[in-house]
Each structure stands twice: as structure tokens, then as C-alpha cells.
Amino acid sequence: MSTIEVQNLSKRFGDTQALEDVSFTIPDGEFVVVLGTSGSGKSTLLRCMNGLTAPSSGEVIIDGTEIHEPHPDTAMVFQQHNIIGQMSAYANALTGSLKRTALLKSLFKRNDKADKYRALEALETVGLLEEAQQSARRMSGGQQQRVGIARALVQEPETLLADEPVASLDPGSAQQVMEYLLTATEEHGLTTAVSLHQVTLAEEFGQRFIGLKQGQVVFDGYADEFDLDVIEEIYEDVNIDQLTGLGRQQEEDNDSDSGTTGVVGV
Numbered sequence: 444m445s446t447i448e449v450q451n452l453s454k455r456f457g458d459t460q461a462l463e464d465v466s467f468t469i470p471d472g473e474f475v476v477v478l479g480t481s482g483s484g485k486s487t488l489l490r491c492m493n494g495l496t497a498p499s500s501g502e503v504i505i506d507g508t509e510i511h512e513p514h515p516d517t518a519m520v521f522q523q524h525n526i527i528g529q530m531s532a533y534a535n536a537l538t539g540s541l542k543r544t545a546l547l548k549s550l551f552k553r554n555d556k557a558d559k560y561r562a563l564e565a566l567e568t569v570g571l572l573e574e575a576q577q578s579a580r581r582m583s584g585g586q587q588q589r590v591g592i593a594r595a596l597v598q599e600p601e602t603l604l605a606d607e608p609v610a611s612l613d614p615g616s617a618q619q620v621m622e623y624l625l626t627a628t629e630e631h632g633l634t635t636a637v638s639l640h641q642v643t644l645a646e647e648f649g650q651r652f653i654g655l656k657q658g659q660v661v662f663d664g665y666a667d668e669f670d671l672d673v674i675e676e677i678y679e680d681v682n683i684d685q686l687t688g689l690g691r692q693q694e695e696d697n698d699s700d701s702g703t704t705g706v707v708g709v
């Protein structure tokens with residue numbers, strides 16, 4: 444676990460103010476959902492939190508150390524999981540140990556026993572132990588994303604940053620991946636921040652919510668305060684019924700044969 448302090452963080456890309464004076468602290472072991480419409484600054488925030496993007500001003504401090512480059516104890520999960528299709532789930536998970544094992548050693552499969560054990564344990568955490576030897580290319584998008592999470596866990600991180608990890612998945616797979624992210628956070632004692640488009644998923648899994656609008660924090664609070672007013676504030680110009688699934692529910696009520704779910708993204 445680690446404590447992440449974001450202090451007066453701003454990031455400008457040319458004329459675009461992607462983040463403006465963002466400050467918050469995530470204590471050890473918290474599972475935080477970062478919400479906002481497209482372009483609100485979610486990816487930029489997570490990338491700054493891992494030192495992949497340099498802030499224009501302000502700082503990110505992890506366990507008392509200011510971050511200027513990717514932190515060895517922080518792992519990232521991306522929307523594009525970049526799983527190697529020709530390799531098994533197990534071999535993909537094992538590549539998470541590359542940071543700890545020399546590249547050549549790893550390529551020649553000479554990882555030490557501890558790495559191998561960690562890879563299997565991580566696959567178990569994401570519910571894929573039985574599929575360990577399955578070729579990744581034959582797995583569904585959701586399973587591949589779970590392999591991506593396993594690979595991140597093999598790094599033995601203290602912090603997990605997931606940038607829209609379910610954006611390209613169908614609602615059922617998105618739900619499963621979120622469940623495994625939460626399990627991984629609890630089982631591995633992580634501090635986790637996940638950016639999401641889908642409000643319904645955020646409501647289901649989030650413990651704390653940070654809402655971004657045009658690069659600024661417009662909400663920072665816990666589940667008991669995360670209500671429709673807050674959602675409206677974050678998604679000012681978006682149809683609230685649609686966001687919360689209420690609109691979808693009405694459609695379902697009108698058409699009982701509909702096979703849709705209430706998971707809606709923007």
C-alpha cells in the first residue's frame with residue numbers, strides 16, 4: 444500500500460488546459476474511481492500520477508517521494524491491454540516480472556521460481572488459473588484485460604492505476620473486470636485509482652469518487668455523498684437518466700424482450 448498526494452497539479456498541452464490545480468490525497472488501501480466526460484483530464488491525471496506525463500506545475504508525491512518518472516512500485520493497466528496474442532496467459536503474466544528480472548533472462552524463460560509462483564497467484568486472483576496455458580489470442584477481451592491485471596500484479600506494486608480498463612468491453616465483461624480489480628486491491632493490499640466513463644459501474648464499485656470537469660476537481664467524496672446532484676455536476680450537459688441507467692430501464696420496461704443492461708458509458 445502507498446499514500447498518493449497530488450498537490451496543485453496542472454498540465455497544459457499547448458492551448459489546452461488538461462488539468463488545473465488538482466489536489467487530493469489517497470491514503471493507503473483506498474479504491475478510488477476517477478470520473479469525468481471525455482476530455483475532462485482523467486488519463487492525464489493518471490499518467491501524471493505515474494510519472495509518465497510531466498506536470499506543468501504542482502507535484503505528485505508517493506510515500507513522501509516526489510514522482511518524476513514511472514515509480515517501480517506503481518503498476519498501470521490501460522484500456523489497450525497490449526497482451527501478446529501468441530503467448531499463453533501465464534507467459535503474459537510473467538512478463539510483469541521484467542522490471543525485476545533481466546530482459547534476456549526473462550525471454551529465455553529463466554525466471555526464478557518466485558516470479559513463476561507470483562504469475563500463477565496473480566492469474567488465480569483474476570480467476571484465470573485454469574486458463575493459464577491458454578493462448579491469449581483465443582481469450583475474450585475481458586479475459587485479456589484480466590491477464591493485463593495479472594501482469595500488473597506480478598510487478599508486486601503498492602499502487603495500481605487503471606486508465607479506463609473497461610472502456611472497450613461489453614457490460615458483463617466490464618463488470619467482471621471491475622470485480623477482479625477490487626479483489627486484487629483487497630488481496631494484494633493495493634492503493635488503487637481507476638478511471639471510468641460508466642457511472643453505473645462507478646456507483647457499484649467505487650468507495651471514493653473524484654469527479655473531473657474540464658481539468659478541475661468538481662467532486663471528491665465517498666459513496667454516501669455520491670448522489671444524482673453530484674453526477675449532474677460532473678456530467679452537466681449529459682442526460683442523467685441515460686447515465687444512471689434510468690432511461691435504459693424505462694426502455695426495458697417498454698420492451699420486455701430487450702436484452703440490454705443498465706451499464707451506460709459516455
Ligand SMILES: Nc1ncnc2c1ncn2[C@@H]1O[C@H](COP(=O)(O)OP(=O)(O)OP(=O)(O)O)[C@@H](O)[C@H]1O
Pocket residue numbers: 456457459460461479480481482483484485486487488
Ligand atoms: N499529448 C497530448 N497532446 C495534446 N493534448 C492532449 C494530450 N493529451 C491529452 N490532451 C488533451 O487534454 C485534455 C484531457 O485529455 P485526457 O485524455 O486526459 O482526458 P480523458 O478524460 O482521459 O478523456 P477520454 O475519456 O476521452 O480518454 C483533452 O482536451 C485532450 O485533447
